[in-house]
Every structure is written in C-alpha cells, then in structure tokens.
C-alpha cells in the first residue's frame with residue numbers, strides 16, 4: 053500500500069485578483085491534510101472508499117465512460133487521468149483499492165475553508181504516482197491536478213491557488229497560468245503527459261520562506277462561506293469585471309511588497325502590505341456588491357488590531373476564516389484568548405512543508 057497526503061491552504065494575499073491569469077498571490081499550505089491510500093489489486097476492480105462519499109466499485113474498463121455528474125466526479129476524473137497517464141508512460145494498469153480521508157473539516161463535519169477538493173486530487177495523484185515509482189516534480193503535480201480540475205464538468209473554475217499550496221507545500225508565490233493557452237492545448241487532444249512537460253505561460257510557483265520567530269494565527273468564524281457563489285456574483289457585468297481588473301492592478305504591487313517583506317523578514321512591511329491588500333478587497337467587494345464582511349470577521353480583525361497584530365480575512369470572505377501575523381509571542385497568546393472570548397475559534401495550524 054502507498055499512502056500520500058496533501059495539505060489544506062489559506063490565502064495570505066491576492067484573493068479575487070488571483071483568479072485572473074498572471075496576477076500574483078501568496079498562499080500557505082497548512083498542516084491539516086487529505087490522505088489517500090492506494091493498493092494495486094490482482095483483478096480489474098476499482099474499489100474506492102471516501103470518508104465523505106461512501107464506497108464505490110467499478111471495473112477499470114468502465115472508467116473512461118463513467119458519468120461525471122455527482123460528487124464523485126472529481127475522484128472519477130482524477131482516476132481517469134491517472135489511468136491515461138500510466139498508459140502513456142507504458143505502465144501496466146490494474147485494479148486499485150483506494151481510500152480517501154479528509155482532515156480538512158471541523159470535528160462536526162463543517163467545512164473550514166481549507167480547500168478539500170484540491171487536496172483530494174493532489175493526494176490521489178501523489179499516491180498513485182508514488183505507487184508506480186514514477187518521477188513527478190511538485191510543479192508537474194500542480195499541472196496535472198490543474199488539468200484534472202479544468203476537465204471536470206461543472207467544477208469550480210477558481211484560481212487554483214489551493215492546488216498550488218497542496219502540490220508544493222510551504223508558502224507559495226502563485227500566479228495562475230494563461231487559461232486560454234492551456235484550454236487550447238487540452239482541446240487539441242494533446243497528451244496530458246506532454247502538456248505537463250511544457251512551460252505554462254504566466255504560471256508562477258515559487259516557494260517563499262516565513263520567519264521562524266513570527267507566528268501565524270488562524271481564526272475560524274464557524275460559518276462556512278460559498279466561494280463559488282461569491283466568485284460568480286462578482287462577474288455578472290462588464291463593470292464588475294472592470295472592478296476586478298482595477299483590483300488586480302492595485303493588488304500586484306502589494307503582493308510584491310508582501311513577498312519582499314517576507315524575504316527580508318521585515319514585519320512592518322508585511323503588516324503594511326496585508327493592511328493595504330485588505331483595504332483593496334473591501335473596496336472591490338463593496339463595488340461589486342459581495343457580502344464579504346461578517347460580524348464575526350469584523351470581530352476577528354478588530355481584536356487583532358487592538359492587540360497590535362496584523363490581520364486579514366483569508367480567502368473569499370463571507371465566513372470561513374481570517375489570519376493574523378505577529379512577531380510577539382505575548383500578542384499571539386493574548387489574541388488567541390481574545391478570539392476565544394469573542395466566539396472566534398483559533399485553529400491550531402502551522403505552515404506545512406512537504
């Protein structure tokens with residue numbers, strides 16, 4: 053049996069703008085994971101168990117024609133692509149026993165906003181590729197997972213920063229690839245093994261450091277947010293699309309400032325970049341009419357600011373979570389207590405390096 057795991061993610065900066073190709077963001081892999089176990093079978097059955105979806109059983113020969121309609125579609129599509137990938141690489145394809153377990157939800161099953169779909173795809177890729185002992189770089193893993201996501205019908209078309217974090221781990225400077233070019237390559241029926249060997253225009257995947265003596269705190273509001281609905285609402289008119297372009301224009305220098313701050317371990321620079329990015333996000337989301345701020349997120353930010361920590365809503369807003377960074381352990385302790393007192397649940401997450 054081969055076991056692989058892929059981490060969840062949190063955005064530090066660049067949300068919404070990062071859905072546009074080439075726009076920078078910083079995304080962090082956190083140490084809660086999806087794990088995938090894979091065992092090769094002697095028959096041609098695919099026996100897949102998921103802690104969330106139950107169990108399914110198909111002959112490998114039926115895999116290419118399975119309908120991609122229900123909640124299984126992402127898992128099925130991943131197995132289809134891996135099957136083709138193994139064949140392209142001259143590997144014998146057999147049945148598999150697969151088990152998927154997600155630790156990215158709260159104990160009561162509620163979603164925490166840590167990107168489970170991306171981690172499921174990446175963990176499955178890693179488990180199968182490792183089981184066949186094939187070489188694959190983290191960047192190629194990202195590309196294969198992105199191709200799977202792009203070719204899963206009716207699946208979310210976000211920035212795929214969650215896939216970047218799940219594939220590389222650590223703190224990642226990420227820009228989305230040129231979607232039109234990659235879609236063109238897919239539509240011209242190129243082999244995925246060939247596509248992942250190419251350079252992808254505009255894609256940026258760079259590992260960044262995070263100062264060891266700073267603390268990253270994560271607060272969960274207890275309210276799940278629907279990222280896809282928020283993304284869809286922000287794209288209904290030409291004016292809203294212009295607003296996103298403007299956000300992107302204003303965000304790029306701030307993400308660069310954040311990256312420079314992290315590289316130089318300059319806390320004030322990082323704090324300023326996060327504050328200015330937060331302001332841009334307030335402006336954008338109010339311009340396009342998104343319910344971005346919630347009472348709990350406001351509490352999360354104001355308690356952090358009162359204690360002198362730099363804080364920001366992480367991800368799409370409307371619920372889920374926010375982050376705070378401090379270089380003072382006493383502030384970290386006080387903020388954790390203040391969040392608890394205000395009904396914000398601190399999540400004991402650290403940066404996951406792979």
Ligand SMILES: Nc1ncnc2c1ncn2[C@@H]1O[C@H](COP(=O)(O)OP(=O)(O)OP(=O)(O)O)[C@@H](O)[C@H]1O
Nearest residue numbers: 102104123126152154165166167168169170172279
């Ligand atoms: N444990 C699991 N087993 C199988 N499939 C899963 C599992 N967890 C998630 N998925 C797949 O991911 C989909 C959920 O993706 P969705 O975008 O709603 O959540 P998410 O990626 O966790 O979002 P967020 O980034 O807000 O946390 C499910 O429909 C399913 O296809």
Ligand SMILES: C[C@@](O)(CCOP(=O)(O)O)CC(=O)O
Nearest residue numbers: 067068210211212279367368
């Ligand atoms: C709003 C967005 O930029 C970030 C969404 O993050 P989250 O899934 O809400 O943590 C969407 C995306 O990048 O796909």
